[in-house]
Amino acid sequence: MDYPLGDEASGPLVFAPVAVKPRHDGWTAERQRAFIAVLAETGCVSEACAEVGITPRSAYRLREHPKAKAFCEAWDHALSFASARLTSIAFERAVHGSVERIYRNGELVEERRKPSDKLLMWLLGQVDPAGFGWLNRMPGGAPDLSYYKLQHARKQMPKELRKLSDIDGDDCPAVPNRASDLDPYEEEQPA
Numbered sequence: 001m002d003y004p005l006g007d008e009a010s011g012p013l014v015f016a017p018v019a020v021k022p023r024h025d026g027w028t029a030e031r032q033r034a035f036i037a038v039l040a041e042t043g044c045v046s047e048a049c050a051e052v053g054i055t056p057r058s059a060y061r062l063r064e065h066p067k068a069k070a071f072c073e074a075w076d077h078a079l080s081f082a083s084a085r086l087t088s089i090a091f092e093r094a095v096h097g098s099v100e101r102i103y104r105n106g107e108l109v110e111e112r113r114k115p116s117d118k119l120l121m122w123l124l125g126q127v128d129p130a131g132f133g134w135l136n137r138m139p140g141g142a143p144d145l146s147y148y149k150l151q152h153a154r155k156q157m158p159k160e161l162r163k164l165s166d167i168d169g170d171d172c173p174a175v176p177n178r179a180s181d182l183d184p185y186e187e188e189q190p191a
Helices: 029-042 045-052 056-063 069-096 117-127 147-162
Strands: 098-104 107-114
Touching: 029 045, 029 069, 045 056, 056 069, 069 117
Parallel strands: none
Antiparallel strands: 098 107
16 A cells, blocks of 8 residues: 655655554554545544554544554544545535435436535534534523613613612722722712
8 A cells, every 4th residue: 555645745645653562463653654644535434444454442442542642633633634624525425415316116217416504504503613513502591682772781880789788888998989980981070
């Protein structure tokens, strides 16, 4: 197997393979690089393992090896490469749909594509949470932060603060003595 080494500066294959006991069916440096290359392309550990002829259990064991820091980082880097590619595939399926085949009496009579609105909405919410996702929705019971409501709240605050007069100002020196001292927006009243 001949796999490209990726970008010399930051590609997922630029790492020092784990030095393990040599075995004909073990984790050679070439197998480790091939595994990382397939993982970067597919994002699927079992597929990468099948490609290099190693079990997923063995791959996870190698990842836990005390000297496998570089391999572990290459694994994570490969998954980030794969996630960008898989996001593009997911958008393609969401917009253009996946193939749906209709058979009658064992014969293919129609083939159509069915876009997925649910997948598209989920992807938009993940890619742009402020515009389409969780950041765009206010939690239940959260105040409405529109401009007019904020202006109203700003005007109401001094009145509400004046109602809090159950403690004498002299008993609480950290609090200003007048409610108007708390309101930077209140204009001076003539005496």
